[in-house]
Structure formats: C-alpha cells, structure tokens
Amino acid sequence: MTAHQNLFDNSSDWLDHTLTNASSSLPASATRLTDGASITRSTVGVLELHPSPGRPNPNNEALIVSAGVHGNETAPIEVLNGLVNELLNGDWELACPLLLIMGNPPAMVAGERFLEANMNRLFHGAHNKPEYRELPEAARARQIEALCREFSATHSGKLSHYDLHTAIRPSRREKFALYPFVAGRQVEASQCDFLLEAQVDTLLLQHKAGTTFSSFTSSVLGAESFTVELGKVQPFGQNDLTRFTGIRDALRRRFRGAAAPMPKAPFADMTVFEVVHEILNTGKSFQFHVPDDVANFTEYAPGTVIWEDGATCYRVGDIPEAIVFPNRDVPVGQRVGLMIRARKAVSGA
Ligand SMILES: O=C(O)CCC(=O)N[C@@H](CCC(=O)O)C(=O)O
Ligand SMILES: [Zn+2]
Numbered sequence: 001m002t003a004h005q006n007l008f009d010n011s012s013d014w015l016d017h018t019l020t021n022a023s024s025s026l027p028a029s030a031t032r033l034t035d036g037a038s039i040t041r042s043t044v045g046v047l048e049l050h051p052s053p054g055r056p057n058p059n060n061e062a063l064i065v066s067a068g069v070h071g072n073e074t075a076p077i078e079v080l081n082g083l084v085n086e087l088l089n090g091d092w093e094l095a096c097p098l099l100l101i102m103g104n105p106p107a108m109v110a111g112e113r114f115l116e117a118n119m120n121r122l123f124h125g126a127h128n129k130p131e132y133r134e135l136p137e138a139a140r141a142r143q144i145e146a147l148c149r150e151f152s153a154t155h156s157g158k159l160s161h162y163d164l165h166t167a168i169r170p171s172r173r174e175k176f177a178l179y180p181f182v183a184g185r186q187v188e189a190s191q192c193d194f195l196l197e198a199q200v201d202t203l204l205l206q207h208k209a210g211t212t213f214s215s216f217t218s219s220v221l222g223a224e225s226f227t228v229e230l231g232k233v234q235p236f237g238q239n240d241l242t243r244f245t246g247i248r249d250a251l252r253r254r255f256r257g258a259a260a261p262m263p264k265a266p267f268a269d270m271t272v273f274e275v276v277h278e279i280l281n282t283g284k285s286f287q288f289h290v291p292d293d294v295a296n297f298t299e300y301a302p303g304t305v306i307w308e309d310g311a312t313c314y315r316v317g318d319i320p321e322a323i324v325f326p327n328r329d330v331p332v333g334q335r336v337g338l339m340i341r342a343r344k345a346v347s348g349a
Contacts, residue, residue, distance in 0.1 A: 003031040003032070003033055003039070003088055004088050006029060006030070006031035007029055007030075007031050007039060007041050007047075007088075008041075013081060013084070013085055014047065014081050014084045014085075014102075015077060015078070015081040015102070017041075017044075018044055018045040018102050018105050018108070019105065019108060019109055021044045021105075022044065022045075022105035022106045022108065022109045023105070023106050023109075024044060025043070025044070026041075026043070026044055028040055028041060028042050028043065029041045033052075033087070033088070033090070033093075033094075034090060035052050035055075035093045035094075036051075036052030036053065036055070037049065037050060037051050037052050037055075037087075037093065037094045038050045039087075039088075042147055043143065043147075044105055045068070045101065045102035045103070045105045046099070046100070046101050046102070046144070046147055047084065047098075047099075047100045048097075048098070048099050048100075048147075048151060049087075049094055049097065049098040049099075049100065050094075050097050051093070051094045051095050051096060051097070051257075052093075052094075055093075055095060056095070056257070057095055057096045057097075057157060057257060058095060058257045058258075058259070059095075059096060059157075059158075059254065059257055059259075060157040060158060061096050061157040061158045061159070061160060061254070062096060062097040062098070062099075062151070062152075062155035062157045062158070062159050062160075063096060063097070063098050063099070063159075063160050063161070063162070063254060063255070064098075064099045064101070064148060064151065064159070064160070064161040064162075064217060064223065065080060065098065065099075065100055065101070065161070065162050065164065065251060066100075066101035066102075066103055066144075066161070066162070066163045066164065066213060067079070067080050067101070067102060067103065067163075067164040067165075068101075068102040068103045068104055068105070068107075068108050069103030069104060069119050069120050069163060069165070069213055070103070070104065070107070070113045070114065070118075070119070070120065070165060070233075071103075071104045071105075071106070071107025071108040071109070071110060071111065071112050071113060071114065071115075072107070072108075072111050072112055072113050072233050072235070073113075073164075073165050073166040073233055074108070074166075074233075074234060074235060074236045074238075074239060075166050075230060075231060075234060075239040075241065075243075075244050076164030076165065076166065076228075076230055076244070076247070077102055077108065077236075078236070078239055078241060078244075079164070079241070079244050079247060079248050079251075080100055080102070080164070080251075082241075082248065083248065083251060083252055083255065084100065086252070087255070092252065092255075092256050093256065094255055094256070095255070095256055095257025095258075096157065096254070096255065096257055097151070097154075097155050097157070098255060099147065099148065099151040101144060101147075103119060103140070103144065103213070104119050104137065104140060106136065107119075107137075108236075111235055111236070113168075114137060115136070115137065116135045116136065116137055117132055117135050117137045117138065118137075118330075118334070119137045119140060119141055119213075120163075120211075120212050120213055121210075121211050121212070121334060121335075122137055122138050122141040122211060123141050123144075123145060123211050123212060123213045123215065123216035124209070124210070124211045124212075124215050124216040124219060124220065125211075126141075126211035127139070127141040127142045127145075128142075141213075144213070145216060145220075148161075148216075148217060148221060149220075149221065152217075152221040152222075152223070158224070159217075159221060159222065159223040159224070160191070160223055160224045160225070161213075161214060161217040161218070161221075161223040161224070161225040161226070162225075162226055162228050162251070163212070163213045163214045163217075163225070163226070163227045163228065164228050164230060164247065165227060165228065165229050165230070166229065166230055166231050166232055166233045166234070167229050167231070167232055167233065167296060167325070168232075168233055168325075168327065169232075169293070169294065169295055169296050169325075169326065170232060170295040170296070171229070171232070171295055171296035171297060172295050172296065172297035172298065173201075173202040173271070173296070173297050174230075174231055174243075175198075175199055175200040175201065175202065175228075175229065175230055175231065175246070176200060176201075176202035176203065176204055176228075176229050176296075177195050177200050177202070177203050177204065177226040177227065177228045177229070178204045178206060178214070178226065178227040178228075178229070179203060179204065179205050179206060179225075179226055180206050180209065180210065180212065180214050180215040180218045180219070180225055180226075180227075181205070181206040181207055181208050181209050181210075181215075182209070182218050182219055185218075187203065187205075188224060190260065191224050191226070192270055193260060193261075194250060194254070194260065195226070195228075195270070196269055196270060197246070197249075197250040197253070197260065197261055198228070198246045198247040198249075198250035198251075199246030199247070200228060200230075200246070200247070201269055201270060201271060202270070202271045202272075202273070203270050203271070203272045203273070204272075204273045204274070204275065204324065204338075204340060205272065205273070205274045205275065205343070206275050207274065207275040207276070207278075208278070212227060213227075214226060214227045228247070230243075230244055230247055231243055231244065271342070272342070272343040273322070273340040273341060273342055273343060274340065274341055274343050275338050275339070275340050276317070276321060276339050276340065276341050277314060277321075277338070277339040278335055278338055278339075279306065279307055279314065279335065279336040279337045279338070279339065280333060280334065280335060280336060281328070281330050281331065281332050281333065281334055281336050282309045282311075282312070282332070283309070283332050285309040285310045285311075286307065286309045286332075286336075287307060287308050287309065288306075288307045288326075288328045288336055288337075289304075289305055289306055289307060289308075290306060290307075290323055290326045290337065292326075292328070294323060294326055296322075296323070296324045296325065296326075297322045297323075297324065297340075298322060298323055299320045299321070299322045300316045300320060300321055300322070300323065301316065301320055302315075302316050302317060302318050302319065302320060303315055303316060304316045306323070306339065307336070314339075316339070319341055320341075321339045321340060321341050322339070322340050322341075323337050323338070323339060323340075324337065324338045324340055325337050325338055
C-alpha cells in the first residue's frame with residue numbers, strides 16, 4: 001500500500017478525501033515516507049507531519065498552515081493540497097514539523113463561507129459562548145484549538161501560523177496580511193521578509209485581540225501568526241493558480257528548511273496600515289453608508305460618515321481612512337468592516 005492510500009483510502013488526494021468525508025469522524029491514520037518522515041491524518045482535514053528523526057531543522061521552527069476556515073475560499077486550499085501532493089510524490093523532503101489544516105470541510109463541500117456560524121469568529125474560546133457552543137462549527141473550532149495546543153506543546157522551535165484566505169470583494173491591494181494584536185508585540189523583520197517573498201506586500205496591524213484563528217494562535221500559543229488574504233473568492237477549479245505561486249513557493253521553501261532569500265531592510269517594500277476602528281453591527285437602527293460593491297482599501301475623505309445608528313455616528317477623522325472587508329450582512333455584534341489608516345513611520349511596526 002502506498003503512503004497515499006494509507007492516508008486517503010481510495011480518494012485521489014487530501015482534498016478529495018476531505019470533501020468525501022467532510023461530515024464523518026474517521027479514526028486517525030498514519031504513514032511513513034521513504035525518507036523516514038511521518039504523516040498522521042489526525043482527523044478529517046488535519047495532517048500532522050514530522051521530518052525524519054535526526055534530520056536537521058535548519059530554521060529551527062514549526063509551522064501551522066490553515067486554509068478553508070471559510071469554505072468558499074478555495075485557492076489557498078488548492079495550494080496547500082498541491083504541496084502535500086508534491087511531498088507524497090517525493091518531489092522534496094520535509095525539514096520541520098507541520099500542522100496543516102482544512103478548516104471547515106462541510107462548508108467547503110457546500111461552497112459556502114460557513115454553514116451555521118462564521119468559524120473565524122469562534123476561536124479564542126468564543127466557541128464556548130452559549131449561543132454557539134452546540135453548533136458544528138463551534139465543535140470544529142474547539143477541536144482545531146486542541147490540536148494546535150497539542151502541536152505547539154510538543155515542539156520547541158519557533159512557532160508560526162499562516163491562516164490563508166481570499167476576500168469577498170475586489171481589492172485595490174490584492175494580497176495583504178493581518179497581524180493580530182498582542183500587547184507590546186512588534187512584527188519580526190523575518191516575518192516581513194517571508195510575506196514579501198510570498199508576494200504579500202501590504203500589512204495591516206490589528207488594534208485589539210479578536211476571536212479569529214490567528215488571534216488564538218498568537219495570543220494563546222505565542223505564535224507569530226497572520227491571516228493572509230491572497231486574492232478573490234472563487235469556486236473550486238476556477239482559481240487562476242498562477243496568481244498564488246508566491247505563497248506556494250515561499251511555503252515550500254520553509255517546509256524544506258531552505259534558507260530565506262537575501263533579507264531586505266525590514267518594511268522596505270511593505271506598506272503598513274493600522275486599524276483605527278472596527279465597525280460592528282449595532283442592531284436595528286444600524287445604517288452602513290459604504291456601498292455593497294466597494295473594493296477593499298477604498299479611501300474616504302476626512303469627515304465622511306461611515307455608519308450611524310441614532311446614538312452613534314462614525315466619521316473619518318482628520319486623516320483619510322480606507323475600508324477593508326465591508327460586509328453589512330453579518331449578525332448583530334459582528335464585524336461589518338475595518339477602518340484603516342496608512343501608518344506614518346515604517347521603520348518598524
Ligand atoms: O472579504 C471579506 O470580507 C472577508 C475575508 C476574510 O475572511 N477575512 C478574515 C480576516 C480575519 C482577520 O481579521 O484576521 C475574516 O473576516 O475572518
Ligand atoms: Zn476568509
């Protein structure tokens with residue numbers, strides 16, 4: 001039996017197996033590659049990979065890479081699946097521990113962002129809130145948190161997490177990363193270099209901790225974590241994967257333990273924004289004045305009214321602000337968008 005068959009039964013690959021078994025709870029299954037590396041499918045859509053024992057881990061690191069936390073954001077899922085196929089084909093050898101996650105398999109099958117609740121609002125303990133705790137997406141977030149805790153506890157190297165997404169709207173900046181807020185923390189220059197290597201040239205600094213997957217891994221596990229937006233949402237099979245070679249090649253380089261390309265001066269080519277305001281749906285009287293089809297990073301002049309609800313009215317401050325992730329169609333209390341501002345000093349975040 002091949003390594004492939006051990007892990008994925010009769011399915012053609014990891015993605016096929018995950019879609020076929022999206023709602024099943026299968027027992028774990030493991031295999032060993034010819035170089036001695038091991039791969040365990042811990043549960044549907046989750047692979048834990050270890051290099052051959054004794055093999056050097058030159059970058060002294062462990063990585064969590066996730067995609068499909070939103071089921072309709074398919075390009076990063078295809079990228080991750082392609083890298084797993086390369087490894088199983090013996091195209092390259094693994095040098096560092098990896099936890100690879102397809103976040104929400106039932107939503108992937110349905111081609112939807114989520115089925116009952118937005119899973120990327122259910123991390124950092126939010127899955128235990130009474131209104132969510134019985135939902136399948138809360139159970140999946142809880143299971144993923146437990147697998148990440150276990151993975152992080154067993155690896156001493158530096159832990160990074162890249163949660164890969166694509167955006168609903170068009171974007172004036174196609175690829176950008178969000179850096180979750182952790183008090184007193186600054187983006188490491190090496191992370192900035194990695195993002196640039198992946199052709200992600202815009203960084204957005206969050207202003208408070210949230211309930212996203214990357215916020216959980218950074219706040220609770222101390223990982224260097226990013227939500228990475230890589231393009232626009234498309235159904236499976238309709239992605240132009242030539243637009244995703246930057247992230248594919250940069251991840252493969254890390255998985256193989258190869259050295260980073262020549263580092264640039266930190267932030268030299270990175271445009272940095274900071275979040276100045278999180279727009280929340282405040283309820284019945286909430287009015288959002290940003291049109292439905294506006295692109296991410298569309299700028300608004302000082303004084304523009306962005307939203308109001310009778311009690312509060314949010315206007316752009318003295319410096320222009322741009323909108324990211326405008327989406328009025330969210331439950332009360334959830335994020336309708338982020339107002340961001342270019343950061344003045346770019347000598348360090
Ligand atoms: O395009 C959109 O409106 C959403 C794209 C997306 O899923 N973005 C993430 C960002 C998470 C973060 O703030 O780190 C999300 O909304 O969950
Ligand atoms: Zn997403």
